[in-house]
Amino acid sequence: MEVRKVLLKEDEIPRQWYNILADIKINPPLGPDGNPVKPEDLAPVFPMNLIEQEMSDQRWIDIPDEVLRVLTIWRPSPLVRALSLEKALKTPARIYFKNESVSPPGSHKPNTAVPQAYYNKVFGIKKMTTETGAGQWGSALSFACCQFGLECKVYMVRVSFDQKPYRKAMMESWGGRCVASPSAETKAGRDALERDPNTPGSLGIAISEAIEAAVSDTSGQTRYSLGSVLNHVMLHQTIMGLEAKKQLDLIGEYPDIVIGCAGGGSNFAGIAFPFVCDKINGRQVEIYPVEPAACPTLTRAPFVYDHGDTARYTPLLPMHSLGHAFVPPPFHAGGLRYHGMAPTVSQLAMEGIIAPRSVTQLSAYEAGVLVARSEGHIPAPETTHALACAVEEAHKAREEGKEKVILVNWSGHGLLDLGAYERYFAHELQDYPLDEAVMAESVKVFANHPRPAALKSR
Amino acid sequence: MEVRKVLLKEDEIPRQWYNILADIKINPPLGPDGNPVKPEDLAPVFPMNLIEQEMSDQRWIDIPDEVLRVLTIWRPSPLVRALSLEKALKTPARIYFKNESVSPPGSHKPNTAVPQAYYNKVFGIKKMTTETGAGQWGSALSFACCQFGLECKVYMVRVSFDQKPYRKAMMESWGGRCVASPSAETKAGRDALERDPNTPGSLGIAISEAIEAAVSDTSGQTRYSLGSVLNHVMLHQTIMGLEAKKQLDLIGEYPDIVIGCAGGGSNFAGIAFPFVCDKINGRQVEIYPVEPAACPTLTRAPFVYDHGDTARYTPLLPMHSLGHAFVPPPFHAGGLRYHGMAPTVSQLAMEGIIAPRSVTQLSAYEAGVLVARSEGHIPAPETTHALACAVEEAHKAREEGKEKVILVNWSGHGLLDLGAYERYFAHELQDYPLDEAVMAESVKVFANHPRPAALKSR
Numbered sequence: 001m002e003v004r005k006v007l008l009k010e011d012e013i014p015r016q017w018y019n020i021l022a023d024i025k026i027n028p029p030l031g032p033d034g035n036p037v038k039p040e041d042l043a044p045v046f047p048m049n050l051i052e053q054e055m056s057d058q059r060w061i062d063i064p065d066e067v068l069r070v071l072t073i074w075r076p077s078p079l080v081r082a083l084s085l086e087k088a089l090k091t092p093a094r095i096y097f098k099n100e101s102v103s104p105p106g107s108h109k110p111n112t113a114v115p116q117a118y119y120n121k122v123f124g125i126k127k128m129t130t131e132t133g134a135g136q137w138g139s140a141l142s143f144a145c146c147q148f149g150l151e152c153k154v155y156m157v158r159v160s161f162d163q164k165p166y167r168k169a170m171m172e173s174w175g176g177r178c179v180a181s182p183s184a185e186t187k188a189g190r191d192a193l194e195r196d197p198n199t200p201g202s203l204g205i206a207i208s209e210a211i212e213a214a215v216s217d218t219s220g221q222t223r224y225s226l227g228s229v230l231n232h233v234m235l236h237q238t239i240m241g242l243e244a245k246k247q248l249d250l251i252g253e254y255p256d257i258v259i260g261c262a263g264g265g266s267n268f269a270g271i272a273f274p275f276v277c278d279k280i281n282g283r284q285v286e287i288y289p290v291e292p293a294a295c296p297t298l299t300r301a302p303f304v305y306d307h308g309d310t311a312r313y314t315p316l317l318p319m320h321s322l323g324h325a326f327v328p329p330p331f332h333a334g335g336l337r338y339h340g341m342a343p344t345v346s347q348l349a350m351e352g353i354i355a356p357r358s359v360t361q362l363s364a365y366e367a368g369v370l371v372a373r374s375e376g377h378i379p380a381p382e383t384t385h386a387l388a389c390a391v392e393e394a395h396k397a398r399e400e401g402k403e404k405v406i407l408v409n410w411s412g413h414g415l416l417d418l419g420a421y422e423r424y425f426a427h428e429l430q431d432y433p434l435d436e437a438v439m440a441e442s443v444k445v446f447a448n449h450p451r452p453a454a455l456k457s458r
Numbered sequence: 459m460e461v462r463k464v465l466l467k468e469d470e471i472p473r474q475w476y477n478i479l480a481d482i483k484i485n486p487p488l489g490p491d492g493n494p495v496k497p498e499d500l501a502p503v504f505p506m507n508l509i510e511q512e513m514s515d516q517r518w519i520d521i522p523d524e525v526l527r528v529l530t531i532w533r534p535s536p537l538v539r540a541l542s543l544e545k546a547l548k549t550p551a552r553i554y555f556k557n558e559s560v561s562p563p564g565s566h567k568p569n570t571a572v573p574q575a576y577y578n579k580v581f582g583i584k585k586m587t588t589e590t591g592a593g594q595w596g597s598a599l600s601f602a603c604c605q606f607g608l609e610c611k612v613y614m615v616r617v618s619f620d621q622k623p624y625r626k627a628m629m630e631s632w633g634g635r636c637v638a639s640p641s642a643e644t645k646a647g648r649d650a651l652e653r654d655p656n657t658p659g660s661l662g663i664a665i666s667e668a669i670e671a672a673v674s675d676t677s678g679q680t681r682y683s684l685g686s687v688l689n690h691v692m693l694h695q696t697i698m699g700l701e702a703k704k705q706l707d708l709i710g711e712y713p714d715i716v717i718g719c720a721g722g723g724s725n726f727a728g729i730a731f732p733f734v735c736d737k738i739n740g741r742q743v744e745i746y747p748v749e750p751a752a753c754p755t756l757t758r759a760p761f762v763y764d765h766g767d768t769a770r771y772t773p774l775l776p777m778h779s780l781g782h783a784f785v786p787p788p789f790h791a792g793g794l795r796y797h798g799m800a801p802t803v804s805q806l807a808m809e810g811i812i813a814p815r816s817v818t819q820l821s822a823y824e825a826g827v828l829v830a831r832s833e834g835h836i837p838a839p840e841t842t843h844a845l846a847c848a849v850e851e852a853h854k855a856r857e858e859g860k861e862k863v864i865l866v867n868w869s870g871h872g873l874l875d876l877g878a879y880e881r882y883f884a885h886e887l888q889d890y891p892l893d894e895a896v897m898a899e900s901v902k903v904f905a906n907h908p909r910p911a912a913l914k915s916r
Binding site: 001003004005007009010011065068069072073074084102103104106143146147165166168169170172173174175369372373375376377378415416418419421422425 | 461463624628633877879883
């Protein structure tokens with residue numbers, strides 16, 4: 001009987017994160033004055049120990065024991081040989097998925113939520129605030145705060161809050177408090193409600209509320225937390241790629257292709273960066289971030305300086321961006337509905353080290369169902385984008401008659417997204433070709449922004 | 459760092475199921491004529507290979523390779539040391555949970571759904587029918603049928619069908635067809651609708667529909683499937699206890715206490731029977747099936763001959779029963795809302811080999827939230843009953859100052875039951891003390907039934 005799962009023992013868990021900033025250069029974030037942001041500028045928002053990590057270029061950073069102790073609730077996560085999918089596709093490719101759906105919140109998000117909660121705790125913080133769209137990130141931070149005895153407050157975009165009551169219950173199960181955004185609890189929320197009492201909310205407003213709630217706590221014991229985009233988030237997520245590398249090594253494999261879905265970039269970065277490091281050092285490996293065709297940051301948008309949020313509270317970040325006011329069409333993959341992309345991932349795409357791909361909603365769900373019917377596990381809508389790319393590559397391998405090794409990141413399960421699957425089966429989902437006029441309008445916001453410099457890592 | 463998870467390699471998966479009928483005696487099921495049921499009587503309902511298994515008293519039965527191949531999608535399942543829970547309880551007890559929530563449908567149910575689908579396939583069957591209440595069993599059978607290329611049709615009690623649309627979507631993700639029961643597709647369903655067009659449905663009606671759909675297929679290629687109660691279901695579930703025993707053995711442990719929740723009995727039997735075998739052979743171990751106080755089959759109901767379903771299609775089974783027409787109050791633990799109990803489990807309780815316990819709804823949810831906030835994973839409502847008992851025993855161990863080893867079966871996750879948690883947090887759940895008058899009325903159905911003989915296993 002062929003073995004499906006490659007498991008690591010708990011004492012084989014990586015003890016250090018890999019920091020890609022040791023191997024590539026990125027443009028600095030810029031403050032309102034147009035100058036690079038200094039650590040103290042960020043101090044009201046994040047604890048200093050995380051700001052130091054954000055700005056570090058040390059290649060390996062130790063994972064604290066207290067963090068490892070919580071991560072081992074579900075880590076090391078399984079690497080799974082997709083034997084049944086390979087059979088269904090009649091491909092000579094060997095497909096492996098790194099199963100991040102086994103965490104309590106059901107996705108890769110707690111890989112960074114746990115260390116973020118830990119560093120906040122160590123810094124003396126008592127309460128964390130954040131925003132959440134579909135709910136994965138808010139759930140992960142609630143879980144992490146619960147583990148370290150911190151309060152957690154999540155501003156959830158109203159339309160998701162109403163459509164996905166299970167997410168709120170999940171956060172409450174871990175003691176987190178989740179309110180619909182815009183709320184009456186912040187000035188940003190009240191302003192938004194005054195403009196439109198029936199607003200469905202947006203990630204932009206929710207971020208504004210969460211930041212305001214953190215910086216306006218006069219006790220100084222509250223901080224804000226972001227679940228993607230930033231360097232320290234990418235850093236924490238590399239534990240996935242480092243584990244996968246060990247697991248493949250155990251069975252004498254090395255990937256020809258590495259695939260991860262990309263919204264803000266953390267799922268992709270986490271699986272890919274350890275292999276990007278190899279590639280920069282001359283090893284042959286194809287690396288594909290996969291994004292929705294309806295929100296094609298890496299594949300269609302320019303590389304610019306832009307704000308991370310609609311309300312322009314954040315510094316200007318050097319990234320591929322559709323414009324901070326871009327509102328994606330209503331496709332069902334909440335974690336991929338972001339206008340920008342992590343600066344590190346953007347830089348790698350600019351330099352051609354990684355090769356971005358995009359997938360339409362219907363082909364993503366088609367791949368998701370194919371995989372659920374062969375491998376059993378039901379993937380998250382975000383994950384289906386990576387799977388669609390893997391299926392495409394497996395077909396290509398069959399046509400070429402090549403025994404390629406494909407590593408794909410299974411970012412989460414779809415159990416709290418079955419409503420979207422229901423709509424797919426009822427033929428109620430559609431594709432959203434990018435509206436060129438909307439995009440042309442959206443990118444106008446960059447007109448007065450500074451331009452990032454062209455940098456070269458290899 | 460203390461290790462949380464005890465993992466087995468795939469090649470360490472048990473190759474045989476343990477059949478408790480080699481070690482205990484039970485009264486035979488009786489047909490309409492009052493005589494023991496013969497294999498051919500069951501042939502229109504089940505394939506003959508499963509009927510043979512149902513009636514076998516061979517101690518060890520080989521698990522076919524094709525079944526193992528599918529089980530390894532998630533098995534062997536982890537045995538988890540509940541370090542954080544122990545710390546929260548300040549108990550000297552060592553608590554281990556066998557995590558069955560890692561299967562694609564999220565519970566222990568596929569442990570029997572997979573072999574049942576396999577044996578049906580081998581017997582030449584093309585389609586399986588079943589009923590489901592809360593949806594765990596229907597999901598598991600849909601998943602299993604998908605793995606073996608069988609059609610699957612699930613009759614889901616209407617009130618659950620309407621309240622839990624995610625379960626239907628899950629079944630559809632695996633190609634299963636799920637209809638609300640009563641449906642217009644069967645005579646039993648049409649009759650029920652004629653009596654009351656707005657009926658919420660019941661497990662009894664759904665069973666009738668599923669059996670009718672199976673036996674009325676004139677091609678002879680459809681069979682019915684039951685997810686608990688029967689001997690072959692208990693047999694298939696013993697893989698959990700056999701794995702747990704190996705895992706405990708690896709770290710030099712043996713349980714003082716084994717705990718599983720009990721509705722029809724399969725979750726409890728699966729973890730407990732391999733230890734029951736030891737106990738029959740003289741080893742000291744306490745074994746607790748835990749049921750809801752609002753449906754107290756083992757703890758309050760008489761040991762009688764009763765039908766397995768409301769419509770009295772099934773043979774008379776020797777079991778603890780609240781009466782086949784008993785309708786439990788609306789507590790939230792769908793898998794524990796059954797009027798009877800597996801004959802094997804009932805026999806063990808009768809003989810005092812196992813010691814049944816009951817738990818109220820509120821104390822079950824309280825334990826569930828305590829565990830979610832320490833161990834991270836959110837348990838199914840059914841599982842919370844076992845956890846409440848484990849917490850009680852851990853407290854007792856602290857009071858007694860004893861380092862007891864507690865093994866508890868984590869039957870499934872609560873991710874599709876977060877609506878019930880939401881109601882718990884909103885203080886909308888209540889306890890349901892057993893109504894003595896209702897019970898007195900309910901057990902009148904036994905008046906004319908034969909009485910099971912007193913049997914002794916040790």
